[in-house]
Amino acid sequence: MRPEMRFAIGLALAAGLATSAYAADDTIKIGAPFNVTGALSSLDAPALNGAKLKLKEINDAGGVLGKKLELVIYDTKTDPTVIASVASQLINQDKVPVAFGFTDSDSVLALGPIFQQAGVPFITPGATSPKLPEQIGDQVFLACFGDNVQAAAGAEFVAGKLAGKNVYLLRDNSTEYTTLLAKYFEEAFTHNGGTIIGRDDYKSGDKTFTAQITKIKAGAKPDVVYVSAMPDDIGLIVKQMRQAGITQPIVGGDGYDTPLLTQVGGKASNDVYYSTHAYMAADSTPGIQKFYTDYKAAYGMDPENAFAALGYDTLGLIADAITRAGSTDPAKIRDAIAATDGFAGITGSITFPKDVRVPAKTVTMIGVKDEKLFLAGEVKPTFIPAP
């Protein structure tokens, strides 16, 4: 290795150490690992922005237990190896008593075991797999509803408002979220008397969906097409379906909830419906309205999706738990989170039933008309498939 190169690496290392050494003692540190870059950035970045907004609110109001809160933010780059490293960095280097982050279950699964082992509680604002807490352990909580709940809500919405009896089910078979969502939807929809008349798979990252679209058009005409998709793909899918003449309503889950749907889909995104956590618009509930204006003031743009509000609520939930725990001891914070009863979030009230770490919440259905989002309904499903 050349001497210059050695010097450069040494310098970089020294700078790296300098940053990690910087920390203040009069704050309560809260870990915030998010996939700010990579495939999940369109969901994770808004969630982090929402959390930062809440952070400012809490600190302006005097902080928690007389101390200011401080977010220890890491970009985990949608890479499980980086996530595992960051998890141990948060615990061993930054020594955070509690952390929150991510909007997908794969990331939480990569980080969870390390937090579980260390006995530090972790709340995910947006990973909706209802199986997560049992898969990892008693330190992991969800601040959002589970996929079984939103799929059931979608199924009731299709059968009710859209009067759909025959549904074609298209799913992305490359992620846990989309496969589970499709499974729960089918369970709930057939339980309520509907029929799945056809099904097909594709893989996240595919750019042409001609094969799948031809198959839909070849069979009996469905009333509704349910597409269980990741955020990056749904815009393209909708566009290609509409171009091929599939005009039926397209329904899906909270993966649709990114600006990509209307940006990439354009006119094709009309008559698309999806279940999500909150209706983010100026004419929504008072809590969301206030959040909407504050977010716009802070970042110069509308909140991208409901994950922004979930990030906001999750930090609120943590601050509330620390206040009730009266301490920054991880075990006490965990018990306080588990005991949360009726925390008034802007995405709905959060209560953790005894020994259940997924809250029961109402599902918001959003539709697209004239390339604009509108509130299509609020659903509290009657039948919920087992996780």
Added chain:
Amino acid sequence: MSRAAAFVATIVAVAVVAGLVAILPQLVNDYIVRVVIVMCISGVLVASMGLGNGFTGVFSLGHVGFVAVGAYVSGILSLSQAAKHSYLPDLPGWLSGITLPFLPATIVAGLVCVVLALVVGAPLMRLSGYFVSVATLGFLIIVNVVLINAVDFTRGARTFTGVPLETTLRWAAGWLVVTVIVLARVVYSPTGRRYLSVREDVIAARAVGIKVLPARLSAFTLGAFFAGVGGSLYGHYLGSFSPASFYMAYTFALISMLVIGGMQSISGALVGVVVVTVLSEVLRNLERGLDFGAFAIPPLYGASQIVLGIIFILIMIFRPSGIMGDREFGLGRFVKRKRA
């Protein structure tokens, strides 16, 4: 260097590594230890990739396919009974009944990869140049599709989780040492010379009586064994993974380490791993923003990838054959440099 001196040098090197492994966790926190574990795992994978790609000149893009097979095979074997019942209820009886400890599971994973490499390699290793790259890329895609569709064994696209977290620093470093010793013994032996001659000129190699297919196939197979071992280490390090973890992104991450370090030496592979891993970690921490009191740099997430890309381009411009090229680390003056 005489045989005895080489033996002593190896023993000393192993002792030094063992000593480092023993004291490292006392010196630094768990985060640094984890980075070192990741480096050891990548070291196993990149060095074994270098055997085929660098020494025999068969540029395979399918290495990660073997890593995936290794991770899944060892994962299925070492999952506890309870975990098997809840995650893989449809597993055939003979598989659901057994739970192997980490070491046997890892070795079995490597052996499964060997068998797979023989089957896949027998036709593919007859190809050269771009053709073999494309064909092995096809292998990677096939592995990915099979993993996604063999739902009974792999949970399909859903995350394969519940794998015991067994990959400690000792295991990772131990396997790295084994890998390096085995590869070095092969590469700097008559067999290794055959690899080089096959790489440099197939026709000339044939003319002096070297059979091309056995040379390439043996390198491919040995590489696959350690890919399987590395996959097992990776799986037991993270505890959960999905087919998407072992695809294009991981392939190119490993290839960039190999190319940066130098494809034609084992030291190159290891240097590449260390340089790329340390740079990514340092840049990842730097991009969070700096606060010097007087002035502060705001966080720029994603900057690390850009800077890393630029550094790679610069290395490729100024050192096209990688940092090490075809040189190996010697033990200073005591051991003379081995030239390929």
